[in-house]
Amino acid sequence: TSFEDKLASLTILTAFIPMLMDTGGNSGGQASVTIIRAMSLGEIQFKDYFKVVWKEFRIGIVCGISLAAVNFLKILLVDKLLMHNDEITLMVDLAICLTLVLEIIFAKxxxxxLPILAKKVGFDPAVxxxxxxxxIVDAVSLxxxxxxxxxxxxGLS
Incomplete structure (x- = not known):
């Protein structure tokens, strides 16, 4: 609720919420499937946690920057110029794209x-x-x- 006034003053922000939340969920889901598969094949164990996190962090940076760069151009060229949307400023575009980078890293x-910790405490990570x-990723993405x-x-602070 603390963001309601911000949304009301700049409604274009709401248009990008589904894309941001879906991207985060997909990134986190992809990482978990990869880890669950590797655990089921015996390729990683709890002792490999930091190695796994470091690898996913690097993947998150590459994916985040790549998607943010493409999205930055799409928002600038299609959403702003072709659709003549004056609410989209360079700072709005930058906020969306920096969010993409950070949320993908966090989602990874x-x-x-979670799957590694779930297995460590005796839960089925796949379930x-x-x-x-x-x-978690949806809430943190917002x-x-x-x-x-x-x-x-x-003007949004």
Whole structure:
């Protein structure tokens, strides 16, 4: 509810929420599937946690920057110029794209951490990981998004 006034003053921010949340959920889900498969094949164990996190962090950076770069151009060229949307400023575009980078990194971290921790405490990672990952990543994605928007867009603080 603390972001309601911000959304009301710049409604274009709401248009990008589904894309951001889906991207985070997909990134976290992909990481968890990879980790669950590797655990079931005996390729990784709890002792490999930091190695796994480091690998997913690097993948998150590459994916995040790649998707943010393409999205930045798409928002600037299609959404702003072709659709003549004056609410989209450079700072709005930047807030969206920086959110993408941060949320993908975070989603990869959650996606690789939860299955490993679930197995360590005796739960089936394949059953419990996906709902937890989706819920956590969706909530944090919104916090990152509105935090980034508040930080970058004049008049939203």
């Amino acid at each position: 971290f959650i996606g690789c951490t 419990m990981s996906s709902p937890f990952i989706t819920t 916090l990152i998004y509105f935090g980034m928007a508040t930080l970058l867009i004049p």
